[in-house]
Amino acid sequence: MSFIADTDLVGDIRPAVNFSDRPSGEKIDMLVxxxxxxxxGKAALDWLTCEESRVSCHYLVFEDGLTVQMVPESVKAWxxxxxxxxxxxxxxxxxxxxxxxxxxxxxxxxxFPDAQIKAVNALAADIVKRNAIPARNVVAHSDIAPDRKQDPGELFPWKDLHESGVGHFVEPERISSGRFFQKGDEGPPISALQVLLATYGYGLRETGRYDSDTETVVTAFQRHFRPERVDGIADQSSIATLHKLLMNLPDQDTT
Ligand SMILES: [Zn+2]
Known part of the structure; x- marks a missing residue:
């Protein structure tokens, strides 16, 4: 399938073969x-455009900033x-x-090299604007699949992205000593933590037990929002940062 790029930020088009229709009427509402x-990068381009991989993506951004589009936004990439x-x-x-x-x-x-981040930030801003994607729906793969994925990881500069007008971010609260929760803990504070994480968006059930799902989601949260220490332990800084995010939701993200 050949197609026309969705944005002039694209430097090259390399069509992927794995894609499918979006359900009719489905609106683009998230950036991952x-x-x-x-x-x-070459190995990734080959993989993302071959049938055998059973995966694909809309865009691939190389370390030098070259942006390749592989699937048009109008259809579903895998x-x-x-x-x-x-x-x-x-x-x-x-x-x-x-x-x-x-x-x-x-x-x-x-x-991530500066040239690459500059290209990602510009591309993300363009996608979010054209599709009116809410800030809270600009996510890491690890946010939406925390039990399987770590990407793009704690070195990705979410703060820079936010400063280019994309995504939701608050300055993380300082790490200090004090009470913390970790795997094996139980009780109302754990329920409260689970509810807060789920309220923000994470797929986590309230069980009142700091189980491995909770640890995994706290780890994903830290990778995105409190990257200084990624250990799956809900310390005061992690919990306070989560509260601050929820208190500072942009208007279009509060429902
Ligand atoms: Zn991924």
């Missing part, structure tokens, strides 16, 4: 950021897999996905 998690956010499953049906070239935690996770 990924890292490729492969040894090179990037998110089993996923959930704000009570909705199958995020592929209503999202656009950007893959950012980085070897990832498996092959030598490293900081």
């Amino acid at each position: 950021l990924h890292y490729t998690g492969m040894k090179s 990037h998110a897999g089993i996923s959930s956010w704000r009570g909705r499953d199958n995020c592929n049906t209503f999202s656009v996905g950007i893959e950012i070239v980085n070897p990832g935690h498996e092959f030598g996770y490293r900081g």
Whole structure:
């Protein structure tokens, strides 16, 4: 399938073969950021455009900032897999996905070069504006699939993205000593934490037990919103940062 790029920020078009129709009437309402998690950008491009992979993405951004479009936004790319956010499953049906070239935690996770981040921020701003995507629906793959995914990871500069007008972010609360909750803890404070995380968007059930699902979601939360320490322990800084996010939701995100 050949197609015309959705934005003039695209430097090259390399059509993928894995995609499908969006359900009729489904509006794009989410932007998902990924890292490729492969040894090179070339390997990622080959993988994302081959049938055998059973995956694809709308955009791929290389370390030098080159942006390649592989799937038109009007159709569904296969990037998110089993996923959930704000009570909705199958995020592929209503999202656009950007893959950012980085070897990832498996092959030598490293900081994202400035040229790449500049390109990602510009592309994300363009997508969010054209599709009127709410700030709280600009997410990491790890936010919507915390039990399976770590990408784009704690080195992704969400604060810079927010400063380019994309996504929801507050300055994380300072890490200090004090009360914290961790795996094995039980009781009303754990229920409260689970409810807050689910209220923000995470697919987490209230059980009143700090189980492995809770630990996994706290880890995902930290990767995105309190990246200084990613350990799955709900310390005061993590909890206060979560409260602050909920208290500072942009108007269009409060429902
Ligand atoms: Zn991903």
